[in-house]
Amino acid sequence: MxxxxxxxxxxxxxxxxxxxxxxxxxxxxxxxxxxxLPQTLSRGWGDQLIWTQTYEEALFRAKHSQKPLMIIHHLEDCPHSQALKKVFAEHKDIQKLAEKFILLNLVYETTDKNLAPDGQYVPRVLFIDPSLTVRADITGRYSNRLYAYEPSDISLLYSNMQKALKLLKTEL
Incomplete structure (x- = not known):
């Protein structure tokens, strides 16, 4: 035992x-x-900026604040998205101007077909005015991907942001 x-x-x-x-x-x-580190809503596009969490929230805030909405579609594992994000986040003038927008960056597609007027590609940047209309007149330099921007297009993106604000003032 x-x-x-x-x-x-x-x-x-x-x-x-x-x-x-x-x-x-x-x-x-x-x-x-x-x-x-915890994920922030900026996802690296500008940590000091105020970003909205959802598309619905962004639309609501754009309509009620009378500010234009800038939507950035991107993917975390896309090298083109990452390159544009780096240039966007480091561009001081863009970061300053972005404060005048309602901002949303999406790493997924929405069900709203207005946000993919010419296809679902990344990165793409769309501007929506407070009447909730996608600004088809504010585009990048490509005819086959109207809302695409590359890091070398950062000055065009900046001027398109200025254009979105200017159009808003003339319509009010």
Whole structure:
């Protein structure tokens, strides 16, 4: 009987040691992993700017504030989106001008077909006036992707932002 108790005790000790080693491995992995920062609504497009969370919220705020809405469609794993985001976030004049807009960046497609008038590609930037009309007259430089912008198009994007604000003033 003593042998069975001794065997049971040794078995418990062996299991405890194995579990302790496994727990120690998990702890060491956790300390070497970089802490993940919380995702903000800006997603890197301008952390100091005020971004809306949903398309519906953006439409509501645009209508009630009488500000134009700028929607940026992009994907986190798209190199073209990432390149445009970097230039957009570093461009001081764009960041300053963006304060005059209701801002939304989407990493998913909406069900509103008005937001993909010429297809679902990224990155694309659309401007919507407070009457909730997509400004088809404010486009990028490509005829086959009207709302596409590349990092080299940043000055065109800036002038289109100015145009959206100017059109708003003339319509009010």
């Amino acid at each position: 003593e042998k069975s108790y001794l065997s049971l005790l040794l078995l418990l000790i062996a299991i405890s040691c194995a579990l302790a080693k496994d727990a120690a491995k998990k702890d060491s992995k956790d300390t070497t992993a970089k802490p993940k």
